[in-house]
Amino acid sequence: MSLDRLMTAIAAKQNPTVAGLDPKLDYVPGFIKRKAFDKYGETLKGAAKAILEYNKGLIDALCGIVPAVKPQAAYYEMYGWQGMKTLYKTQEYAREKGMYVITDGKRNDIGATMEAYATAHLGKVKVGSEEFEPFIADALTVNGYLGTDGIKPLLKVCNDYDKGIFVLAKTSNPSSGELQDKCINRVPVYEQLAKMSTIWGKELPGKYGYCGVGIVAGATYPEQIAELRKKFPKLFFLIPGYGAQGASAKDIAAAFDKNGLGGIVNSSRGIMCAYKKENCDETDYAGAAYREAIRMRDEIMGFVGEIKLPKKRAPKKKAE
């Protein structure tokens, strides 16, 4: 019912980073594409199979050192339902390898429909007398533009299945300020969303000081990260924008508390395309991803220090 499992995984690996799986076909090494196209043709199925193999290689390389993966739904939808099958198979493989799965879908809708999204990504759906997981994730990114009744159904599902959500607050892109930095009663919109998230999070308390509703806070806006951390001590941050989007480790240092908790930093292209930057043989793409993940971990841990899970305080005894 919270993000505790994520924090446990982060502490176990001493690594507060997540590998984004945003597999454009251009990123997939030629030898994998050729094999898939030979078997399935230059088709959506061929593309989807190539991406799955690429992802599995990355997961195999990363699962020992990185606690979580974040598949971005758009890059799977781009290859049709065949791509969505690859999303499912990728999630399933990551879970088998013990990784925490954050699906980046930024879903949002009115209550009845949000129930369907919550079921799709975090819950189980009933078909006749059977139950199925349509997709597999431990947490989902969502957009809070529709207010409380677009979030409520997620809280119920998170509670039932021990899952979490991340609400968009301050996104990492250049134009995020057009709406998010504007003030409502002197409080910027991104902070309004953080406030609302704190209220929603009360339904999903966690053992380590953070609730089950986190927020997305872009590494490209370090001042806002620092401010959000100060004002919202119970919100865990999902932090995109590191690496390919330009932010560095010191930009995100303020997200972390004295226990080294408080956030998880995403890198997608930086890890997936490390083999292009290294200019190594493409068959070593997973090795290059591993080396980049280690480099990133070490850089960030240099600012974070040791990660400790705080012991839960024993409930105060009432005076008799």
Added chain:
Amino acid sequence: MSLDRLMTAIAAKQNPTVAGLDPKLDYVPGFIKRKAFDKYGETLKGAAKAILEYNKGLIDALCGIVPAVKPQAAYYEMYGWQGMKTLYKTQEYAREKGMYVITDGKRNDIGATMEAYATAHLGKVKVGSEEFEPFIADALTVNGYLGTDGIKPLLKVCNDYDKGIFVLAKTSNPSSGELQDKCINRVPVYEQLAKMSTIWGKELPGKYGYCGVGIVAGATYPEQIAELRKKFPKLFFLIPGYGAQGASAKDIAAAFDKNGLGGIVNSSRGIMCAYKKENCDETDYAGAAYREAIRMRDEIMGFVGEIKLPKKRAPKKKAE
């Protein structure tokens, strides 16, 4: 590059309504489910096949009188990749039957990722030397929370493939005001989004006075609809909330201009579940949907009057 094709379809049918296809399995008549479960088991595949058959029956019944369908992505994602295959097959069938397809996905992300969503839903993806349509839609609903660079890639794809988008402004749900009604410099957030949509829409001019960027404006908020129509004459409205959500035809009358253009009104459960309300034999579900669609059309047309496509004014001759 705009919503002109939608308006042409509305005028041809003299019907400014769209049938929402939000197929929860509970809505699907028993005889269809039994047939699918007998063949494919009580599985995600069985559910997806049942929904496809249900949708096809609805499309067959409605395509002669209703110009458009609006499949809601959540209800397909809820049945996994098998459900997404049914989304594709439903879209394909609706297109074959000459219907305009609006995919209700409320997608949103940073620029690079939005390009993937735009490709997935409105464009074509390249695989080797081949091109494919991952999903099939003429328009897509999107969320503008990330600002201009989350919308730009859509404008390009709309321009390339003659498609349109609808940006969330004032949604139909009870808590929509929590953020959307709050004021930024005395202008409510939903109006800010309408302003931004007008700017984005300049890249997609249309022949009938409306640009290719429309907005979502809920029928459950008639005052806001009237105000938005007055202030934003170039924005076409996608209007949810009629019927099951409680709004009536007169609530949305203000959306329409003197030519009877300006909006399209959605009904999902009202049409899909008409057979339950009518209490007719479930095998006549498509007939009941047809009767409800006619009733809705007639009720709304009572307020709208005749729909005429304005002739494009000849460009003014420059004085020589």
